[in-house]
Amino acid sequence: MTELDLAGQVMQLVARLAGPGGQAEVTVSRAELALTRFANSAIHQNVAESAVEVRLRMHLDGRTAAGSGTTVTPDGLRTLVERVLAAARFAPRDPAWPGLTPPTAVLPSPQWDAATAQAGPADRAALVRAFVDAAGGLETAGYCRTAVRAAAFANSAGHTVQGRTVEAAMDGIARAGGADGTARDCADRLADLDGAELGRRAAAKARAGTDPVELPPGRYPVVLEPAAVADLLENLAWYGFNGKRYAEGQSFAEPGVAQLDPAVTLVDDPLRAAGLPFDLEGTPTRALTLVDAGTIGAVVHDRRSAAEVGGESTGHAWTGSSTFGPIPRNLRLAPARATGTSGGGEVGTAGPAGGTAAVAGLAEPLAGAVPDADTAALVSRMPRGLLVSDLWYTRVLDPKSLVITGLTRNGVWLVEDGQVTRAVRDLRFTESYPRALGPGAVLELGRRTARQPNRWDGVWWEAPALRLASWNFTGGASG
Amino acid sequence: MSEFDVAGAAVQAALDAGARYADARVMHRRYESMSARNGEVEALTQDESVGLGVRALVGASWGFHAVPELSDRAARDAGHRAARTAAASGLVPGPGVELVPVAPSTASWSSPCTVDPLGVSLAVKGDLLVAATSTMADHGADLAEGLYQVWDTAKWFVSSEGHRIDQHIRECGGGISATSIGDGETQRRSWPSYRGQYGTTGWELVDSLDLVAHAARIAEESRELLTAPLCPAGETDLILGGEQLALQIHESVGHAIELDRILGWEAAFAGTSWLDLAQLGSLHYGSELMNITIDPTIPGALGSFGYDDEGSPAVKRDAVRAGRWVGVLAGRDSAAMAGLDYGGSVRADGWARLPMVRMTNVGLEPGPHTLEEIVAATDEGVLMDVNRSWSIDDKRLNFQFGCEIGWEIRNGRRGRMLRNPTYTGIGPLFWRSMDMLSSEIVPWGTPNCGKGQPGQVGHTGHPAAPARFRNVRVGVRA
Numbered sequence: 001m002t003e004l005d006l007a008g009q010v011m012q013l014v015a016r017l018a019g020p021g022g023q024a025e026v027t028v029s030r031a032e033l034a035l036t037r038f039a040n041s042a043i044h045q046n047v048a049e050s051a052v053e054v055r056l057r058m059h060l061d062g063r064t065a066a067g068s069g070t071t072v073t074p075d076g077l078r079t080l081v082e083r084v085l086a087a088a089r090f091a092p093r094d095p096a097w098p099g100l101t102p103p104t105a106v107l108p109s110p111q112w113d114a115a116t117a118q119a120g121p122a123d124r125a126a127l128v129r130a131f132v133d134a135a136g137g138l139e140t141a142g143y144c145r146t147a148v149r150a151a152a153f154a155n156s157a158g159h160t161v162q163g164r165t166v167e168a169a170m171d172g173i174a175r176a177g178g179a180d181g182t183a184r185d186c187a188d189r190l191a192d193l194d195g196a197e198l199g200r201r202a203a204a205k206a207r208a209g210t211d212p213v214e215l216p217p218g219r220y221p222v223v224l225e226p227a228a229v230a231d232l233l234e235n236l237a238w239y240g241f242n243g244k245r246y247a248e249g250q251s252f253a254e255p256g257v258a259q260l261d262p263a264v265t266l267v268d269d270p271l272r273a274a275g276l277p278f279d280l281e282g283t284p285t286r287a288l289t290l291v292d293a294g295t296i297g298a299v300v301h302d303r304r305s306a307a308e309v310g311g312e313s314t315g316h317a318w319t320g321s322s323t324f325g326p327i328p329r330n331l332r333l334a335p336a337r338a339t340g341t342s343g344g345g346e347v348g349t350a351g352p353a354g355g356t357a358a359v360a361g362l363a364e365p366l367a368g369a370v371p372d373a374d375t376a377a378l379v380s381r382m383p384r385g386l387l388v389s390d391l392w393y394t395r396v397l398d399p400k401s402l403v404i405t406g407l408t409r410n411g412v413w414l415v416e417d418g419q420v421t422r423a424v425r426d427l428r429f430t431e432s433y434p435r436a437l438g439p440g441a442v443l444e445l446g447r448r449t450a451r452q453p454n455r456w457d458g459v460w461w462e463a464p465a466l467r468l469a470s471w472n473f474t475g476g477a478s479g
Numbered sequence: 480m481s482e483f484d485v486a487g488a489a490v491q492a493a494l495d496a497g498a499r500y501a502d503a504r505v506m507h508r509r510y511e512s513m514s515a516r517n518g519e520v521e522a523l524t525q526d527e528s529v530g531l532g533v534r535a536l537v538g539a540s541w542g543f544h545a546v547p548e549l550s551d552r553a554a555r556d557a558g559h560r561a562a563r564t565a566a567a568s569g570l571v572p573g574p575g576v577e578l579v580p581v582a583p584s585t586a587s588w589s590s591p592c593t594v595d596p597l598g599v600s601l602a603v604k605g606d607l608l609v610a611a612t613s614t615m616a617d618h619g620a621d622l623a624e625g626l627y628q629v630w631d632t633a634k635w636f637v638s639s640e641g642h643r644i645d646q647h648i649r650e651c652g653g654g655i656s657a658t659s660i661g662d663g664e665t666q667r668r669s670w671p672s673y674r675g676q677y678g679t680t681g682w683e684l685v686d687s688l689d690l691v692a693h694a695a696r697i698a699e700e701s702r703e704l705l706t707a708p709l710c711p712a713g714e715t716d717l718i719l720g721g722e723q724l725a726l727q728i729h730e731s732v733g734h735a736i737e738l739d740r741i742l743g744w745e746a747a748f749a750g751t752s753w754l755d756l757a758q759l760g761s762l763h764y765g766s767e768l769m770n771i772t773i774d775p776t777i778p779g780a781l782g783s784f785g786y787d788d789e790g791s792p793a794v795k796r797d798a799v800r801a802g803r804w805v806g807v808l809a810g811r812d813s814a815a816m817a818g819l820d821y822g823g824s825v826r827a828d829g830w831a832r833l834p835m836v837r838m839t840n841v842g843l844e845p846g847p848h849t850l851e852e853i854v855a856a857t858d859e860g861v862l863m864d865v866n867r868s869w870s871i872d873d874k875r876l877n878f879q880f881g882c883e884i885g886w887e888i889r890n891g892r893r894g895r896m897l898r899n900p901t902y903t904g905i906g907p908l909f910w911r912s913m914d915m916l917s918s919e920i921v922p923w924g925t926p927n928c929g930k931g932q933p934g935q936v937g938h939t940g941h942p943a944a945p946a947r948f949r950n951v952r953v954g955v956r957a
Contacts, residue, residue: 035933039744042573046564047543047933049831067525070547083525092520092605121542121567128571141747143932173747180746248622249660322522323514323626395868397881397901398664403957405870405879405901428870428877428903430957455748455934474955477877479905 003028003152004162006072010056011154013081022085023059023100025155027280028052028072032117033457035145036124038172041132046121055280055319056084064094098303100157101313106277106284109163113189116166117148127170127195134199135174138206142172146190147274147457153282161282167274167460168193169453173410174202179212179423181205181368182227182390182410186453186460188273204368205389209411212423214476221385221443222471223378223415225371230452230461231391231406232433233266233331239399240434241268241290241298243305243316244325250399251299252434258295259434261442263336266291268300268328270315273451274458275330278315285315290328294439302326329454333463336445369413369420374446375465380418381444382467386427387413387420397430405430405474428475436468443467482507483645485554486637489533492558494639498535498565500578501558502638504788505531505549506830509631511597515608517616517623523601530830535561539575540568545831577815579822581791583641588785589648591778592681596629596651599682607690611655614694619702620657623694626674627653627685628926630938634788634830642790650781650938652677652924653685657698659705666704666898668697668883669865672722677924677938680779700884703896710885710900712954716857717902718850718947720864723882725842725923725941731906732764732771733841733939735875736798737824738809738817740836749930750873753906754804756817762804765910768846768946771799773808773824775839780940781924782840784826789834791823798841802911810836828935835931842923842942846916850945853915860888861953863900879903879955902953909948917944 006028014024030052037045054077057066065087069080124144132140145168152162170193171184183201187193224232245251252259269287271277278284281303289297301309302317305326316326369387370376379387394406405428412424435441446464454460486503493501510526531554532545542565544557608625615623629651636644654675658667667673670693678684719727739745740752754762775783775793786792789811798806809817810825813836827834854862868881885900886893920942928937 033933036568037932038571039746040573040742041571043540043568043571044573044744045543045833045835045932046541046568047545047833048560048564049545049933050547051545051831052547065523065525067527069527070529071527080527083527087523087525087601090601091523092515092602092609094520096519096521121564122570125567125570132571139743139746141743143747145933171747175746182747248658250622250658250665323512392873393870395870397868397899397957400660400665401663401957405868405881405955407870407872407877409873426872426877428872428879430879430955432957435957455932472957475877475879475903477872479877479903479908479952 003030003150004160006054007152007154010054010077010081011156013078014156017081018058018060018085021060023156025057025100025282027055027151027153029149029151032148034124035143036121036128037143038128039141041140043125043128054080056080058084058088059097060088062093063088063091064097065091096304096307098307100155101159101282102157103159104284106161107271107286109165109277110271110273110275111188112164113166116146116168116190119146119190123190127193130195131172131199134196135203138174138176138203140172140174140199144170151276153278155282159282161278163276163278165274165276165458167457170195170198171453172198172202174206176206177210179206179209180410181209184227184453186451201371205411207365208369209423212425214425214478217473217475219470219472221382222468223375223382223387224466224468225375225389226450226463226465227390227452228388229333229463229466231394233333233461233463235394235402235404235433237328237331239396239402241300241328242325243299243301245399246299247305247308252400252402253296253299255296255298258439260291260294260437261439262294263442263445264291264294264437265334267332268330269332270330272330272332273460279317280319281313281317283313283315283317288314300326300328329459331461332449335449335464336447366420369411374448378444378446378465378467379415379420382415382418385415386424387415402433403430404433425477427473429472430474431472436471441469443469480551482635483637483643485531485549486635488551488554489531489558490637490639492555493533493535493562496559496562498537498562500536500639501533502636503531503533504827504830505635507633508829509597511629513604513608513627515612515625518609518613520605520609528829531557532827532830533558533561534833535565536576537562537565538569539572540565542568543833576812578811579814579820581811585643586786588646590679590783592649594682596649596682597631611690611694614691615655615657615698618695618698619659620698621660622658623698625655625690636790638790644786644790646785648679648784649681650677650679651682651684655690655694657701659701661705666701667867668701670697672865677781677926678779679781679783704884704898707896707898710861710897710954712956714950714952716860716947716949717951717953718853718857718860718862718888718945721919721921721943721945722923723864723866723880724946725943726866726869727880728842728941728943729925729939730869730871731875731878733838735906736807737836738807738813741807742813742816748932753874753876758804760805763802764799764804764907765802766913767802768913768916769799769802769910770844771841772796772844773798773806773839773841777840777922777940780840780922781926781938782838782940787823787825788827789822789825794823808836808838826937828937832935837937838928838939840922840940840942842940843920843944845918845920845944848915848917849919850917853917853945853947854888854893855891856915857888857947858890861897861900862886862888862893863902876906878906900953901955902951903955904951912949913946914949915947917946919944
C-alpha cells in the first residue's frame with residue numbers, strides 16, 4: 001500500500017469519526033535509513049532501519065492536537081485517529097489555529113537514484129574501505145550513510161501531494177600524532193561519493209596539523225573552510241531566519257535592511273538536493289532568497305508563524321516548528337562570481353575532490369592544510385590570520401545578537417604572508433555571527449561551493465570557503 | 480505472539496544466519512508534550528512508536544536492524560538482515576569482540592510512579608501551563624513559555640544467552656521560562672531550569688515544581704536583568720547553583736568517563752576523552768570533596784532503570800572517589816576491550832537505535848556545607864545559576880558555560896544582580912579548585928543528551944548541589 005493510500009485511509013477515518021466540522025492533515029512517511037560507522041580504522045557500528053510514521057494533526061471546535069503512530073494496520077490507523085481526536089476534544093482552546101493549506105501544485109522531487117536507494121551494507125563498507133586505505137596507515141573514523149524517504153500528504157481541504165528523496169553522505173577524520181583532519185561530502189548518488197579522495201584529504205590535513213603551537217586569544221582574520229561556514233549557516237538558520245523567533249522579536253533579521261556584507265547571498269533551496277517538495281502542512285517548498293547581496297530578503301515560516309506576522313507560509317513546517325520555529329534546512333551561500341570577489345555567482349560545486357590542486361610554494365606536510373586551489377587562493381591573499389577547517393560545539397549566548405561560543409576542530413593553521421606556516425592548537429571563540437558577516441567584514445568568498453551533510457539526513461549546508469576580516473578568539477587550548 | 484516471542488524470533492534468526500551472539504529489544508513508547516506561550520497552548524502532541532531492534536555479532540563485527548512491525552516474519556527478517564549487515568562490517572574488520580559476562584536473568588522491573596502522567600487530564604495540564612505563562616506575561620515577560628513532556632516506555636529484552644527482561648519506565652517533567660527582549664539582546668529566567676526538571680517518576684514531580692508560584696518572580700527577574708550590570712571580566716571565586724553544576728558534571732565528567740569515547744569509538748563525532756585508561760585508579764581528577772557515583776538505582780532520578788539495554792542489572796559504582804578517578808561508564812564489549820569486568824551503562828533511544836554507552840545518574844555525593852555557608856565564607860566572587868549556554872571541546876577539557884543570572888558576592892553577602900554571567904576553564908583544573916560543596920543535593924534530569932550516529936537523545940540524571948570554585952575566569956565577551 002502506498003503512502004498516499006494510507007493517507008487517504010486516515011482521512012476517511014477522520015471524516016467518519018470526527019464528522020464534517022473537523023479539520024485534519026496527515027503525513028505518511030516511509031524511510032530506509034542505513035549508516036555504517038567506523039573508528040580505529042574498523043567498522044564498529046553498522047545499522048539499518050525500516051521506518052514508517054503516520055503524523056496527524058486535527059483541529060476541532062477551536063482546539064488542536066497532533067499525534068503520530070508507527071502501526072499502519074487498519075487497527076493501528078483507527079487507534080491513532082481516535083487518540084488524536086480525543087486529545088483535540090480535551091485540549092485547551094487554540095485561537096491561533098492558522099487553518100489548512102488549500103489545494104496547491106508542488107514542484108517535482110529532485111532526481112531519484114535507484115542504485116543509492118537499493119545500496120546495501122557492502123556498498124557502504126566499500127567506501128569505508130577506500131577511505132581507510134587512502135589514509136595511508138593513519139587511524140581513521142567516520143561514517144557512510146544512505147537515506148531513502150517517501151512521503152504523502154493529505155488534508156481535509158482536499159489537498160494531496162507526494163514525493164520521495166534519496167541522499168548519500170560520508171564524513172570522516174584521519175588522525176596523526178594528536179591532530180585530526182576531516183573531509184566530508186553529501187551527494188544525490190552514492191556513486192558520487194569518493195571515499196578514497198575523502199580519505200586522502202583527511203589524512204593530508206591530519207599530517208599538516210601535527211606539532212601545533214598555541215596562539216594567544218584575540219581577534220584574527222580568518223579563512224573558514226566550507227565545513228566551518230556550514231556552522232554559520234546552521235546557526236543563522238535556527239536563530240536568525242526562523243519565522244517564530246522573528247515574530248517574537250528574538251531574531252537579528254530585519255527584512256529590507258542591509259545587515260550583512262554585499263558579498264553574502266543566501267538561498268534556502270530544498271529541491272536542489274534531497275528535499276521533499278512539500279512541508280508537514282502540505283505547503284510547497286521552493287527556493288527562497290533569504291539574503292540578497294547583504295540585504296535581508298525573508299525569514300521562513302510555517303502557517304502559524306506566518307499568520308502571526310500577517311505573511312504566508314514559505315513551506316518550512318516540520319515536527320518541531322510549533323515549538324522551536326520553522327527552520328531553513330537547505331541553505332546555500334552563493335560563491336564568488338568568476339570575475340570578482342563578490343557573492344551571487346554560479347560556478348558549481350566542488351564535488352568530492354573539492355577541486356584538488358597542488359598549492360604552489362608550500363612544503364609537505366603543511367601543503368595538506370589547504371584542501372583545494374579555491375581555498376588556496378583565499379589563503380594567499382591573507383597577510384596574517386588563521387585557516388580554520390571546522391567549528392565545534394557552538395552554542396548561543398544570546399539569540400538576538402546571535403553571539404555564539406564554540407571551538408575550532410579538525411585543524412587550524414597560522415597564515416603569514418599568504419602562506420600556511422604553522423599548525424595551531426584549537427581555540428575557543430565568542431563571536432556574533434551577524435557581526436562577523438556584517439557590511440565590510442566579508443573580504444572574499446571562494447568560487448566553488450561544497451555541500452556539507454548535517455547530522456540529520458535531508459538537511460545540508462552548501463558554501464564556499466570564506467575570508468573574514470575578523471574572528472574573536474577568546475581562549476586557547478590551555479584555557 | 481508475545482513481545483518476548485517476537486524478540487526471540489529475531490534473535491534466533493540472527494543465530495541461524497551465522498551470529499555468535501544476538502539480542503533484541505521490542506519497545507513501545509508513548510510520548511506526550513504540551514507547550515504554551517503567553518497564556519495560550521501552542522502545541523499538543525501525542526506520539527506512539529512500536530518496533531523491534533535486533534543486534535547481531537558475526538565474528539568480530541556487529542550489525543543492527545530495526546523494523547516497525549511485530550510479526551514473526553518481520554522479526555525473522557530483521558534478525559537475518561542484522562547478521563548480513565554484521566558480515567558486511569567484516570569487510571573493514573577490527574580487533575576481536577568479547578562481552579564481559581552477565582548472568583542471564585528473567586526479570587520484570589517498573590519505575591516508581593504515584594500519579595500516572597498520561598492519566599492526568601489534558602485540561603488540567605493545559606490549565607497549569609496557561610496559568611503559569613499568563614502570570615509571567617502579566618509580570619513583564621515579553622515571551623512567557625511553559626512546557627511539559629511525558630515518556631511511557633515498555634520494553635522487552637531477549638538475548639541469545641538467555642535474558643528475558645521486561646521493563647516499564649515512566650518519565651516526565653516540565654518547566655517555565657520568561658524572556659524579556661531589549662534593544663540588542665534578550666534576557667531569560669527559568670524555573671526550575673530551562674525546559675524544566677525531569678525524572679523517572681510520575682506527575683507528582685511536576686506538581687512539586689509549583690510552576691505558577693515561581694512565575695511572577697522569574698518574569699520580573701528577566702526584566703530586571705536587561706538593565707543589570709554586566710558580569711565583570713577576570714578571575715574570581717565562583718559559586719555555582721546546583722542546576723548549573725549538574726550540567727557541569729554532565730559535560731566535563733559524565734561524557735569524559737564514557738568508555739566508548741575513551742576507546743576512540745566516538746572520535747569523528749562526539750569526540751574522545753582526555754582520560755587515559757592507564758591512569759584509571761590513580762588520576763587526580765578533582766579535590767577531595769569530589770565524590771561522583773554512577774548510580775542508576777536512585778529512585779525517581781532521570782537516569783534510573785532496572786536493567787540496561789544489554790540486560791545488565793542496575794548497580795551503583797564509583798566514578799570519582801575523594802578526587803581520584805576510579806570508574807567508567809561501560810558496555811559489555813567496551814569493558815572487555817578495556818580489560819574491565821563491568822558494563823551496565825548501555826541504552827538505546829527507542830527500538831530503532833543501536834544500544835550504546837550512555838550516562839545513567841552521574842552525580843555528586845553531598846558535601847559538608849550549605850549554600851548559605853558558602854556565600855558567607857566568600858569575600859569576593861560571583862554566584863551563577865541556571866544554565867543558558869554550554870560548550871566544551873571534543874576531549875571534554877576546555878569548557879565555557881553561560882548562566883541566566885549572576886549575583887555579586889562581597890564580604891560574605893549576596894549583592895547586586897549581574898547579567899550575562901559566563902565562566903570558562905579546563906575540566907580537571909576546575910574540579911581541583913572546588914573547596915566548598917553543599918549537602919543540598921538535587922537529582923537534576925537532563926532529557927536532551929545527544930550522542931551517536933544516527934543521532935540518539937539520552938535521558939540522564941545528575942545529583943548536584945551548590946559548590947565553590949577558586950580563581951575561575953568569568954565574564955567572557957564577544
